[in-house]
Amino acid sequence: MTAINIQNFHKFYGSLEAARGITFSVQKGEIFGVIGPDGAGKTTLLRAICTLLLPDQGSITINGLDVTKSVGEVRKILGYMPQRFSLYPDLTVHQNLQFFADLFEVPLKEKNERLQQLYRFSKLEPFKNRKAANLSGGMKQKLALSCALIHRPEILVLDEPTTGVDPLSRQEFWEILHTIQKEGTTILISTAYMDEAEQCDRVVLFFRGRTVGLDTLENLKKKYPYRLYWLKAKNLRKLLDFFQTLENVRAIQLSGDTLHVGFDTVPAAGDWQAWIKATAGNLEEWESRPPSIEDVFLDLMRRPQ
Amino acid sequence: MRQILAMMRKEFKQIFRDRSMVAIIFLIPVIQLFILANAITLDVMHIKLLVADLDNSRVSREMIQAFSHTKRFDIVGMTRNLDGIRRDFRSWRAQMVLIIPPKFGRNLERRLNPRIQFDVDGVDGNTAGVALGYARGILTQFGETILQNPGWRASLQGVHLISMEERMWYNPELDSRQFIIPGIVVVLLTLLPMMLSSMSLVKEKETGTLEQLIVTPMKKYELILGKLIPFLILSYVELTLVMVIAIFFFHIAMNGSYFLLGELSFVYLFTTLGLGIFISTVTSSQQQAMFLSWFISIFIILMSGFFIPIENMPDVLQKLTYLNPMRYFMYIVRDIFQKGSGLKYLLQDAIPMTAYGVFVLSVSVLKFRKRVE
The missing domain is CATH 3.40.50.300 (P-loop containing nucleotide triphosphate hydrolases)
Structure with missing residues (x-):
């Protein structure tokens, strides 16, 4: 009804x-x-x-x-x-x-x-x-x-x-x-x-x-099209600058003390090692996480209407 | 009905909870009445008169005495120096100068029609005119008295003098309070309802409570009635209060019907409460509403004949006063108080006033929307 x-x-x-x-x-x-x-x-x-x-x-x-x-x-x-x-x-x-x-x-x-x-x-x-x-x-x-x-x-x-x-x-x-x-x-x-x-x-x-x-909310999260990782670093701002330039990255945002990065495809283990090297050890931790409502919202907001 | 009563109850609670509001409603009008009744006086009294007696005869001295015997004139000094007059006017020492030329008394005896001169400070034209009128009256009377003297009478045999006897109707003592205080009643029945209703409606807008009222199933007319009836009641309380003071304290003559006054006040309140609603629809804060109410009040008070007689205004402005609702009520209230006029004689003002009230109230109610912008 x-x-x-x-x-x-x-x-x-x-x-x-x-x-x-x-x-x-x-x-x-x-x-x-x-x-x-x-x-x-x-x-x-x-x-x-x-x-x-x-x-x-x-x-x-x-x-x-x-x-x-x-x-x-x-x-x-x-x-x-x-x-x-x-x-x-x-x-x-x-x-x-x-x-x-x-x-x-x-x-x-x-x-x-x-x-x-x-x-x-x-x-x-x-x-x-x-x-x-x-x-x-x-x-x-x-x-x-x-x-x-x-x-x-x-x-x-x-x-x-x-x-x-x-x-x-x-x-x-x-x-x-x-x-x-x-x-x-x-x-x-x-x-x-x-x-x-x-x-x-x-x-x-x-x-x-x-x-x-x-x-x-469940479905909206399910529809989130990227593989989301939470990244930690010594200097998050520098890390943001670095990941922004990568081709594989579709969504990126700072959230508290983590950087949320949505990738097109799941990055390989070798990729992470290469990124540690490229950022001179700035990248410290990464973890695959389901998207939060903010991630979903920011993604939907950025799409062309 | 229940909703109207709930609105009214709420309105009264809000008014009486606010001490400054209670003071505005009950104390200030009384203070106003006491101050204005004494301050706004149209009587011209104690005109400062300077005398230049260049004749110094018996007749001239008697004439001066005639001026000194009335409250209307205060003789502030004698002078022989005509050049000093300018200075005396500038320093407000004198408002009027009586100049009796040399040989005035002798020339009068010789029937040479001697003239005397008055110099008047014309800054306040109204007072100057009134003062001259008084002087003329005193001189006329003086002329009559000297004609009563045996010596004069003999030489004036056969001359008929017309003597005038003045009778002032309705206000025999020409006490201007009899005229002003009923006017104050009108002013109060204008300001109070207009300001209170506009302020209280705008306050609901400001605090957002209007939005809350709008979403209730209450109808627009119920909302407006619930809002206005308390102010209508307060206006009557106010009217009663002011009338009691006017009659028992100032001894204002109330020659007409109280019932008729109450009835026509009701019609007039349509207009002022309606103006209040109207103001609230075009303003969004209490300051704005206050400012607009003042702006409107000053105009309609000045154009109502309260202290400036409409008959004295230029033609165009006189016609403009027909647009002023207060003009009609001013005539009505003064006529009821002083002349004791019945409805029959008041219709020429009561009809346009009623039309005005119905018009203003309906326009305002239509303009008042149960929506937000």
Whole structure:
């Protein structure tokens, strides 16, 4: 069953084209990641899905409902958490939740029970009388998530919810998302953190307003066409300069204290010896590794569109 | 309905949580009223009068006395040096000089129609004109009194003098506060709703909460009503507060119907709240909204007849004031307060004001989009 269907979505800001023909669909019950660097067009797409923006071209449907026509229906189905914290800083945690419960018309009988549930998973109950402005980054995100979930939306849209949140809170946040998924909610999440792709069932890779890859992470990695090695050296920069010139090398990038090099064919033992010699002993270690999401993404990004 | 109530509750909580906001709403208007009511005075009093009595006769001395007996003039000195007048004007020692020429008294007795001269500092044209008017009045009266003298009467037998009796209607003491304070009421009902509504809507834009409101199933009209009703209520609280002070403290005469005033205020608030929404749709930060509100307010206050009578403006500007919603309400409020006019007499202002309100509010509501740019 398709939850979100996007066909040939285009959006212009003046002469700038923020989205250039995006097509993909999200299945019911999956956690779907929109991965890409800043400025790739993630927020534009998410806003259009949430009826905040009108597409200039193409169509978006939620459960088969056109987001430009059945605006009211779509807003009832969706829960949206924008990139910036956008609750009322001068109201308390409880007042914010109450307010959105009323706006989403959560039935009065269920309201209290729902608030209790949300407090249980967000662990925000001890802070219910604290002003939202005085919460920590992680707590703010949990409050924003609670407000987005207040009306039990079928589909949850999250725009970079973990940006600027400490690693521990990020992990906790993802645990909450997995719990929500188990309850049957479809989750569309955008992030600039590549490692968060691992938490998604399927991902779409965004670059400059286009989709450059769409699949499960597993499959994307399988489709990686080169033999990848992680190299260590005394001087990585010099090593990078050296390997860049080799004919056999198709992909190369620095990642922390290793150099990731993708070869066309598996290098022979003799090749490695020759390279040690050629770099005057700069090359110290090498190891064959499966590609990481960064390797996959960088490769897809560099391909001609 | 539930959503509108939730919006209203939230709005009140936000307003009362913010102390500076409460001060802006309740304290500042009261302070304004006290200061402006006393500062903006159109009465011309204590005009500094310098006297050059070159005649020094009984008549000239009596004339000077006539000037010294009124609060309107303060005699600041006597001089015989006409060349010094320029200096006295420059140093603000004198605003007006009365010059009685030599032999004035004798020439008057001989029916030679002697003339006296007034030199007036014309920098503030309005005051100068009013001062001259007062002087003329004093001289007329003075003329009448000297004619009562037996000696004069004998020589003027058969001359009929027309005497004028002045009756000021509605404001017999010509107290300018009776005129200014109702004007301040109008200014408050303009500034407060316009600024509060524009600022509060733009604040939602700034903090990103508008985005959050947009994705709720709440309808646009519910959002706007929930936003505006609190400010409507606050405007009425404000109106009541200012009226109480005006009537009990400043003893402003309220000759008309409170109900009618309340009703027409409601119509006027359509315009000012509508302007607030409009401002919020064309600005993206509170500073911008504040600046634009000020810009608009200064224009509409100056062009409303609040302190500059519209009748005194050049023709083109007078016509331009018909575009100013405040102009209509200014007439209405002053007429209700001072003349006690009923709706029948106010229709010529009430109809265009209503049309204006409906127009501004609908344009603003249409321009307000439940989308982001």
